[in-house]
Amino acid sequence: MEKKKIEEVFSILNKTWPDAKCELEHNNHFQLLIAVVLSAQATDKSVNKALNPLYTQYPQFSAQDLVKMGEEKFLNTIRSIGLAPTKAKNCLKLANMLQENFDGKVPLNRTDLEQLPGVGRKTANVILNVLCGMPTMAVDTHVERVSQRIGLVPATKNRLEIEEGLLKALPKKYAIKAHHLLIFQGRYHCTARNPKCETCPIEHLCLKRGVVTH
DNA sequence: ATCCCGAGGG
DNA sequence: CCCTCTGGAT
Incomplete structure (x- = not known):
């Protein structure tokens, strides 16, 4: 996907989930x-x-x-x-x-x-x-699924490839937050089953555009 | 490639 | 019932 579109994707995700962060409770x-x-x-x-x-x-x-x-x-x-x-x-x-x-x-x-x-x-x-606060990209089930559906990186099941592809493609502005933006998109919108494509804020930028099969 | 394996959603 | 969830070790 072109750099400009990728920037738009993260810009929209950031507006959709301005408070995206780690949801695991911890004190230390x-x-x-x-x-x-x-x-x-x-x-x-x-x-x-x-x-x-x-x-x-x-x-x-x-x-x-x-x-x-x-x-x-x-x-x-x-x-x-x-x-x-x-x-x-x-x-x-x-x-x-x-x-x-x-x-x-x-x-x-x-x-x-x-x-x-x-x-x-x-x-x-x-x-x-x-x-x-390091700009790492943890590729889990959500990040893998979401980034592949959108087409942020070339199709692959290799998580290290996805990680490197995302880090290379990411606008620096979202380098630290990007991981949680993709997590929130996957967890609350682009779910594995029955993704809510009809109301997806980046539907117009997505490679799948509502034709997700699984 | 396969095993580890419980709760919650649909 | 079946699928999924912020994977890792062998």
Whole structure:
């Protein structure tokens, strides 16, 4: 898609969702990291629902607190989230690694983040974007679907290609916010099933134009 | 390519 | 009932 049209897409998305931001509740870096790890193949609503009681009771819940709590108890608090046993195991190991290697703090660079269990490129990109204001592009199910439907980048299922294509095509003005604009478009409008094409604010710019098949 | 796997929506 | 959700590790 031409640069001018891409700029128009993000301009409209920005007007549609001026307050687009991370919707995972957290009071500190560690809580956000845990929330993002738990959000894999799960809605942020379900993650907030499971973590809210914990974070309300312990507003500064930290890596040390999670280690003290233990895997079994933590698993019970997150049971309502899909893939819970794997995630609980990863979170405990992650908390231990933070204690041992990073003074209990969340490392704010890609290399260290991606060494942590349950943390891959997408999660690292979210952390760097939300906590550091870095212009990263976390490509998840929403960003992949939306950017492919609109035609922002050439058709591919390779998420790294999509990430690089988007970063190259993005107007710098929206470099930091773009990720959340695409998330909101995907979450509330360009949904996987039954997308609301009839009332889509960028329908006239979309490659699909209401002929989405899946 | 396949496995991990619960709630919510349609 | 079936599909989807801010993926990651093997």
